Amino acid sequence: MKLSWxxxxxxxxxxxxxxxKFISKSRNFSRITxxxxxxxxxxxxxxxxxxYSGWVIGDGASIDLWRDNWCSSLSLKDWIxxxxxxxxxxxxKLSSIIVEGRWAIPGNLQLLFQRLGVDIHSIKINKNNADRRVWKPDLMGKFSVKxxxxxxxxxxxxxxxxxFLSNKAIHPRLAMWGWRLCHRKIPTDDKVQTKGLALASRYCLCKTNSETIQHLIWDCSISIQLWNWMADMFQLRNLDRNLYSFLRVGSLMSFYLRDLWAGAVWGGSSLIWQARNNCLYEALNFSLAIVKWQWLKRIQDCAALSTSFMFNTQIELGILHCLGVDVHACKHPLVKSCYWELPRIGEIKIxxxxxxxxxxxxxxxxxxYRDCNGNVLGTLTKGLGLVSNFIAECEAIIHGVEYAASFGWLIAxxxxxxxxxxxAFKTNNIPWTLVAAWExxxxxxxxxxxxxxxxxANFSADALSKKGALLHEGVSMYVMGRPDFLKKIEVPMQExxxxC
Known part of the structure; x- marks a missing residue:
C-alpha cells in the first residue's frame, strides 16, 4: 500500500x-503490466x-472532479x-468549479449534490495552497504502513x-501462558479425548477426579488450598472459582495491587500446570511449600516490572509486607499556582x-475576548456535533481567531x-479536517x-464551552461585552x- 500511496x-x-507509464490519457489505470x-x-x-484517502482542497488543480472522492467517501463517478x-x-478538475476561492457550482451539478445529500458549501477551500491528499484514518492525515x-x-x-495481559507488569512469558489459558489451549486429558483418543483420565495430583481445565486450575482440593492462601494474602473473601471473577476483583484495588493480583492469577495458574507436568512426566512429588515460594517469587517479579502506585493505606501496606515486595507509595499532591496575565497594548487576548x-x-x-485593561470585549459560544475533546479544543481556537479577524482584532x-x-497549532500539526478552516x-x-x-485560570472560557455544548450543532451566539450569565471572570495577576 505504501507504493500505491x-x-x-x-x-x-x-x-x-x-x-x-501506467495512467492512460483517459485517466484510467493500465490493466497490463x-x-x-x-x-x-x-x-x-x-x-x-x-x-481511505481524503483531500484538503486548495486550488483544485490536482483533484479529478469525477474520479476522486473529494466531497464524500465515494467519488461522483461511483455515486452516479x-x-x-x-x-x-x-x-x-475541481478547479473548474472554484472561482476566486469560492464555489461556483453549475445548476445541474448543484442538483446532483442535493440528490446525494452533500452540503458542498460546508467544505472549506484553502485557495492559497495546493491540493493535498490525506490519509483519513489518521487524525493528522499522515500515511503510515502501520x-x-x-x-x-x-x-x-x-x-x-x-x-490483563497487555500490562507492562506481566512478563511476556507469563502473558503467553495467560493467552493459552483464556483460549483453553492446554492439553489436558479432556482436550486430548476430543481428538478421538480413548484415554482413561485421572488427575495426577489429587487422584480423585478426571483431568479437565476447570478441575485442574479451580476445583481440585490442592488448587482450592493454594487460591485460598493467596486470597488471604490479598485480604479477599468469597471469590467465585473462575478466571473472570478472580481477575475482575482486582478493579477494586489500587493500580499497583491490581498489577500484583493479575500477576498472582497468571503466575498461580501456570505453577499449578507446571506442578502437574512435573508430577506426570518427571515423577516429582508435589510440594505445597515450594509452589508457594515460587508463587511469591513471580509476584515479586511483577512488582519489579510495575510502575503503578498504591493507595497510601495501612491495609495495602500490610498486604505488600506479606507479599515481600517494594512499596510504591503514591506521590502526595502538591499545591501549585497559576495566573491570568493581561495582553500587551494593541493586543487582544482570546x-x-x-x-x-x-x-x-x-x-x-x-x-x-479581553483587551489590555482586562475589559471583556465579547464572548462566543457555539454548538458542535459529535467530536472528541481534542477536536473541540482545536475548533475553539479556530473559531476564536475567525471572529477576532472579522472584528479587526488582528494581533491576538x-x-x-x-x-x-x-x-498542535505551534508546530502546524493540526487535524487534517481543520487545516483549510485554520488557514x-x-x-x-x-x-x-x-x-x-x-x-x-481559564474558568470563564470553560463555562462558555459547557454552555456551547447545550446548543444545537452549528448554532453560535456572540455577545458584545460581558454577558449576564458569566458571573465570574479571571482577575489579572491574581493567584x-x-x-498536582
Whole structure:
C-alpha cells in the first residue's frame, strides 16, 4: 500500500515515471503490466488507498472532479454509477468549479449534490495552497504502513481479558501462558479425548477426579488450598472459582495491587500446570511449600516490572509486607499556582476552551475576548456535533481567531487549557479536517501567539464551552461585552491554585 500511496502522490522521479507509464490519457489505470513486476500489486492496492484517502482542497488543480472522492467517501463517478455516461471524455478538475476561492457550482451539478445529500458549501477551500491528499484514518492525515494495516485488517471484538495481559507488569512469558489459558489451549486429558483418543483420565495430583481445565486450575482440593492462601494474602473473601471473577476483583484495588493480583492469577495458574507436568512426566512429588515460594517469587517479579502506585493505606501496606515486595507509595499532591496575565497594548487576548459530553460526544466551544485593561470585549459560544475533546479544543481556537479577524482584532494572544492543542497549532500539526478552516481564519491576522494555562485560570472560557455544548450543532451566539450569565471572570495577576 505504501507504493500505491506514493504512486497516487508523486513526490519523486519514480512516482512520476510510474504515472506516465501506467495512467492512460483517459485517466484510467493500465490493466497490463508492461514488463513491470510490481505494477499488479500497486494497482491492486490503489482502490483501498483511494477509499481511505481524503483531500484538503486548495486550488483544485490536482483533484479529478469525477474520479476522486473529494466531497464524500465515494467519488461522483461511483455515486452516479452509470456506464452510459462517456466517462473517458470527462477530464474536468475541481478547479473548474472554484472561482476566486469560492464555489461556483453549475445548476445541474448543484442538483446532483442535493440528490446525494452533500452540503458542498460546508467544505472549506484553502485557495492559497495546493491540493493535498490525506490519509483519513489518521487524525493528522499522515500515511503510515502501520495505519494502513490497522485500517484494512479484519477486526474482532476486544476480549474482556486483553487488558490483563497487555500490562507492562506481566512478563511476556507469563502473558503467553495467560493467552493459552483464556483460549483453553492446554492439553489436558479432556482436550486430548476430543481428538478421538480413548484415554482413561485421572488427575495426577489429587487422584480423585478426571483431568479437565476447570478441575485442574479451580476445583481440585490442592488448587482450592493454594487460591485460598493467596486470597488471604490479598485480604479477599468469597471469590467465585473462575478466571473472570478472580481477575475482575482486582478493579477494586489500587493500580499497583491490581498489577500484583493479575500477576498472582497468571503466575498461580501456570505453577499449578507446571506442578502437574512435573508430577506426570518427571515423577516429582508435589510440594505445597515450594509452589508457594515460587508463587511469591513471580509476584515479586511483577512488582519489579510495575510502575503503578498504591493507595497510601495501612491495609495495602500490610498486604505488600506479606507479599515481600517494594512499596510504591503514591506521590502526595502538591499545591501549585497559576495566573491570568493581561495582553500587551494593541493586543487582544482570546481564552478558548472546548467541551465534549463524552469522548467523542456532543461538543461545544467557548471563547472570551479581553483587551489590555482586562475589559471583556465579547464572548462566543457555539454548538458542535459529535467530536472528541481534542477536536473541540482545536475548533475553539479556530473559531476564536475567525471572529477576532472579522472584528479587526488582528494581533491576538490565544490561551487554552489544552497543552496538546496549543502544541498542535505551534508546530502546524493540526487535524487534517481543520487545516483549510485554520488557514482561512488566520490568513488576515498580523500576529498570533499561543500559550497554555491551567483550567483554574481559564474558568470563564470553560463555562462558555459547557454552555456551547447545550446548543444545537452549528448554532453560535456572540455577545458584545460581558454577558449576564458569566458571573465570574479571571482577575489579572491574581493567584489561582490547583492540586498536582
Amino acid at each position: 506514493n504512486f497516487l502522490n508523486p513526490t519523486d522521479g519514480w512516482s512520476e515515471f510510474m504515472q506516465a 508492461k514488463g513491470s513486476s510490481i505494477w499488479a500489486g500497486v494497482r491492486g492496492a490503489i482502490e483501498d488507498v483511494r477509499a 454509477n452509470d456506464d452510459h455516461i462517456p466517462w473517458n471524455d470527462l477530464h474536468a 495505519g494502513a494495516f490497522e485500517a484494512i485488517r479484519n477486526k474482532d471484538r476486544t476480549v474482556w481479558w486483553a487488558s 481564552n478558548t476552551d472546548g467541551a465534549a459530553k463524552g469522548n467523542p460526544g456532543k461538543g461545544g466551544i467557548g471563547c472570551i 494572544w490565544i490561551e487554552s487549557d489544552s497543552t496538546t492543542a496549543v502544541e 482561512n481564519a488566520s490568513r488576515n491576522m498580523r500576529n498570533i501567539q499561543f500559550s497554555a494555562n491551567w483550567r483554574e 489561582y491554585f490547583r492540586l
